[in-house]
Amino acid sequence: MKRGVWIFIVLTCLALTAYTGSVKAAPKEKPVNVENCYMCHGPVKELHTMGKHSKVNCVNCHSGLEKHLKSPGPETRPVTDMSWEACGQCHKEQYESFMKEAYHRPARDEKSQLTNRSPNPFWDKLMMGHGFTKEHALTRSHKWMLIDHLVVDRAYGGRFQPKNGWQYVLEGGKAWDVLMDTKPDTKEHKAFLPQTAAAANPVCLQCKTQDQILDWAYMGDPDRGAKWSRTSFVPEFAKNLQHGLNCFVCHDPHAAKPRIVRDALIDALTRPDGDTLWHKDSKRTGIKVIDLGVRGYTRKIALLDRYDTRLQCGQCHVEYNCNPGYDPTNPDTSKYTVTMADRRTNHFPYKDVFELYDHYVNKVHFLDFKHALTGGLLWKAQHPEAEAFYNSKHSKAGVGCNDCHTPKVKDKKTGKVYTSHFAVTPRVQLKETCLRCHSNWTEEQARYVIDSIKAYTKGRMRKAEFWLSALIDKIVEAKKAGVDEETIKKAQDQHLRAHILWEFWTAENSDGFHNPDMARESLTMSVDESQKGIKLLNEAIAAKTLQK
Numbered sequence: 001m002k003r004g005v006w007i008f009i010v011l012t013c014l015a016l017t018a019y020t021g022s023v024k025a026a027p028k029e030k031p032v033n034v035e036n037c038y039m040c041h042g043p044v045k046e047l048h049t050m051g052k053h054s055k056v057n058c059v060n061c062h063s064g065l066e067k068h069l070k071s072p073g074p075e076t077r078p079v080t081d082m083s084w085e086a087c088g089q090c091h092k093e094q095y096e097s098f099m100k101e102a103y104h105r106p107a108r109d110e111k112s113q114l115t116n117r118s119p120n121p122f123w124d125k126l127m128m129g130h131g132f133t134k135e136h137a138l139t140r141s142h143k144w145m146l147i148d149h150l151v152v153d154r155a156y157g158g159r160f161q162p163k164n165g166w167q168y169v170l171e172g173g174k175a176w177d178v179l180m181d182t183k184p185d186t187k188e189h190k191a192f193l194p195q196t197a198a199a200a201n202p203v204c205l206q207c208k209t210q211d212q213i214l215d216w217a218y219m220g221d222p223d224r225g226a227k228w229s230r231t232s233f234v235p236e237f238a239k240n241l242q243h244g245l246n247c248f249v250c251h252d253p254h255a256a257k258p259r260i261v262r263d264a265l266i267d268a269l270t271r272p273d274g275d276t277l278w279h280k281d282s283k284r285t286g287i288k289v290i291d292l293g294v295r296g297y298t299r300k301i302a303l304l305d306r307y308d309t310r311l312q313c314g315q316c317h318v319e320y321n322c323n324p325g326y327d328p329t330n331p332d333t334s335k336y337t338v339t340m341a342d343r344r345t346n347h348f349p350y351k352d353v354f355e356l357y358d359h360y361v362n363k364v365h366f367l368d369f370k371h372a373l374t375g376g377l378l379w380k381a382q383h384p385e386a387e388a389f390y391n392s393k394h395s396k397a398g399v400g401c402n403d404c405h406t407p408k409v410k411d412k413k414t415g416k417v418y419t420s421h422f423a424v425t426p427r428v429q430l431k432e433t434c435l436r437c438h439s440n441w442t443e444e445q446a447r448y449v450i451d452s453i454k455a456y457t458k459g460r461m462r463k464a465e466f467w468l469s470a471l472i473d474k475i476v477e478a479k480k481a482g483v484d485e486e487t488i489k490k491a492q493d494q495h496l497r498a499h500i501l502w503e504f505w506t507a508e509n510s511d512g513f514h515n516p517d518m519a520r521e522s523l524t525m526s527v528d529e530s531q532k533g534i535k536l537l538n539e540a541i542a543a544k545t546l547q548k
Contacts, residue, residue, distance in 0.1 A: 030059070043292050043294075051257050053255065063081070074295075082213075094419060098422065102141040102428065107169040126472070130380055141172075141424070153196040157190055159198075163178065174243065202234055203345055204322040205241065214295070217297040217299065230346060260315050285311060316383070319387060325366055328367050352391070353501060357500050388512075388514040404433045405424065407419075468502060468526070474491070
């Protein structure tokens with residue numbers, strides 16, 4: 001071939017690359033007539049024909065279509081590509097920013113360390129009896145989130161380990177390219193290593209990945225047609241998962257519109273009593289719930305009227321229950337009275353910290369664990385960033401999670417503006433986040449403001465922890481002194497109230513920055529509730545002493 005022809009071909013390819021923004025991978029299979037797919041997949045037709053992906057052929061994300069179309073049925077069901085690369089072949093900048101490593105925070109950095117930000121030094125005492133005392137580590141990049149969950153000491157009892165030792169902290173991508181099952185033939189979910197716990201279950205994995213989205217019935221209800229459920233053997237379930245935070249969790253792949261898929265959030269937003277933060281918001285984002293269940297069981301998604309990161313990020317950065325526990329109305333606390341067969345083990349309150357006591361104790365009737373020293377039932381928070389942020393000053397001003405964590409940036413080579421998916425603290429990218437609104441600040445000043453707010457909140461947390469520790473000691477003392485059971489129960493209830501108002505902020509990952517006013521009010525209330533419990537018991541102990 002002549003040199004001039006080669007140059008023409010190269011220039012043509014470059015022109016096409018510049019036009020599309022990325023070089024698309026060639027489809028693995030011959031494109032299909034989408035109308036043939038629509039014949040059975042009515043909800044997909046509704047979605048696919050409404051958005052920018054209407055011209056994208058099914059073979060871009062599904063393989064085995066030709067065989068399925070010739071002989072439709074579960075036995076020829078196509079394979080759906082759950083990988084980040086499925087979207088990354090077209091959305092290059094978003095994919096590359098998502099896969100970018102965030103080295104600003106070490107792996108497996110315990111929240112309870114004195115050098116860190118949260119609950120030191122009372123954590124193990126205040127949470128005694130809960131698996132989070134085995135390891136409670138800070139978050140890393142989204143691409144690492146499934147891997148980090150699988151190796152954490154509290155989840156699988158040390159069963160899953162890196163293939164390459166500690167060098168795994170630099171490895172991303174598919175989970176089982178990095179990890180191995182050290183007990184592949186063991187049909188037990190238990191602690192295999194000292195000071196570990198086997199606290200993981202299928203529901204807690206719903207926030208780490210949605211690889212299972214097609215094989216999971218709504219709410220994780222057991223169904224003979226669904227491969228996985230709330231009651232599945234979790235090590236086996238985990239070994240079928242590969243990708244942390246799939247793109248389709250927030251972006252509908254058919255409609256190319258914002259969505260939510262987390263079943264417990266959809267359930268909360270459609271509760272008849274309409275009691276969530278979203279329901280009380282006069283400017284709330286509208287949702288359209290769609291049942292995608294062509295597989296013989298219910299599967300739901302919800303399209304959003306617009307991008308709303310309080311809902312999209314709130315699928316995972318949220319307080320939710322994902323484990324068995326205790327019904328406080330049941331006097332039997334010798335074992336879990338709420339098992340994984342119960343829908344309460346897949347539940348979102350979607351409420352702020354001040355509503356949680358009433359919600360869990362009086363409405364849902366669920367508490368997580370029994371404190372090892374006091375014997376009282378307590379609650380364990382997950383990561384309530386969405387609820388903390390919801391009515392904050394930033395939120396009311398129209399700021400979203402994306403403005404601070406996944407801002408709009410410009411590609412230095414192409415000049416293209418896109419949404420960065422490098423989801424990190426704004427401290428790492430202050431020019432793109434804080435300084436866009438606070439233009440009169442320097443980066444140093446922005447960092448100083450952030451650190452000052454966090455420092456104040458951490459001080460409040462330390463004080464709340466001191467008084468919670470003192471209340472625990474007082475309950476133990478009162479029991480030894482023979483204080484009556486009714487008074488002990490009142491003190492345990494004070495402990496629960498104080499605990500909720502504090503523990504919300506140990507799980508919330510901003511040290512109160514998302515809502516400093518709420519953090520201060522909640523943590524000072526926690527101190528008040530602890531002191532009320534101590535006063536109650538001091539009076540009871542004094543009365544008991546006088547009786548003697």
